[in-house]
Ligand code: FES
């Protein structure tokens with residue numbers, strides 16, 4: 001489908017912004033166009049809370065990680081006061097990148113070019129050869145802070161000073177994860193995948209209940225007592241939504257692995273969290289799975305219209321991690337992910353290739369895909385501004401428009 005000249009004309013998207021069962025899918029250029037991707041970076045990623053992993057990435061003072069989020073290089077470091085902060089990874093002297101990779105920078109961040117030194121709180125502590133520079137006050141040249149807040153031990157950054165707090169962003173969803181004792185989860189494995197697809201396809205697939213019996217037919221679907229059950233979509237007062245599925249045992253082990261050989265349930269579970277799995281999505285693309293005995297988070301980095309990086313965070317309660325046989329038992333959980341995640345990666349790459357066809361035209365949404373329309377509408381509202389079109393009452397009306 002050819003990208004129109006008037007890309008931002010909201011009329012191109014009216015049929016997407018309908019009730020799910022009356023809606024069409026996004027035009028294919030939304031998944032393939034560099035121009036559209038750049039608009040998403042500007043209007044979505046520069047203004048949203050973006051997941052960058054768990055705080056245990058920087059467990060001690062001076063520990064740091066660097067990363068680039070949609071083109072913005074940042075440093076995340078823990079101060080001597082135990083506060084985790086993020087900064088733009090660019091020197092205030094003449095702009096050199098300050099740190100690469102990850103490690104421990106002890107008490108300060110030193111620029112490799114002319115040796116300016118910054119404290120772990122970002123304050124400029126030393127600036128050699130600047131004593132004759134006029135009107136130069138070190139207090140004016142600290143590192144540029146990037147907003148960093150945490151949610152149940154998960155770190156998010158936001159590049160917009162005017163955005164709401166992360167707690168406001170997560171709204172009702174925040175309380176729903178509390179039974180999992182999220183602050184006491186430990187990320188024991190971060191596994192990266194380089195995927196040739198648009199980031200939206202990955203989030204849509206995560207929230208597409210209907211793909212289990214096809215894409216995962218040789219793996220997850222074999223656990224039919226856990227997967228042949230309704231997974232309920234739950235709108236939330238939040239920038240996001242949740243799904244819940246009631247089933248026995250855990251969904252995080254494959255067929256043939258005795259559930260009794262897995263970890264004990266997380267000790268703080270209450271109510272329905274003892275009898276099922278819970279899947280929150282925080283817009284625009286942070287996806288989580290909480291099971292009775294473990295949790296995982298999909299940390300995603302959009303790299304372009306047809307490429308993204310996924311970091312799968314596998315998390316367990318600190319009580320499980322203390323077990324002497326932890327690594328052996330955890331391996332069965334990792335094995336499940338190492339089967340199911342590549343299945344998702346492959347189908348998303350096929351989606352990308354199909355949508356790249358000039359003959360790809362919008363399709364329709366089924367009852368198991370309602371979250372796709374909810375997300376499509378949210379993304380469009382960010383890029384285009386809220387719709388001024390009333391929603392269609394009937395499918396026929398929408399098509400006649
Ligand atoms: S660019 Fe960093 S000290 Fe000169």
Ligand SMILES: [Fe+2]
Pocket residue numbers: 205206211215216340344
């Ligand atoms: Fe899947």
